[in-house]
Amino acid sequence: MHSSIRTFIAEEDGVTALEYGLLAAVVAGVLVVAGKAGLTAMFTELFDKLKDLVSSAIGGSGAATPST
DSSP states (O other), rough: HHHHHHHHHHHHHHHHHHHHHHHHHHHHHHHHHHTTTHHHHHHHHHHHHHHHHHHHHHTSSOOOOOOO
């Protein structure tokens, strides 16, 4: 029993996974900060295209009317 507890305490697999997760989060944060202008432009263009698509799908009225 004592040997299994010592093995569990000495095991570092979970710690390593946590460290990799934190590293991935930091790298993702840095990429978002570094590419903020590009991401903003990309999402603005994407949502403008989606808005145009939805407007054309509902007849260009700008607001959807519920069907009764």
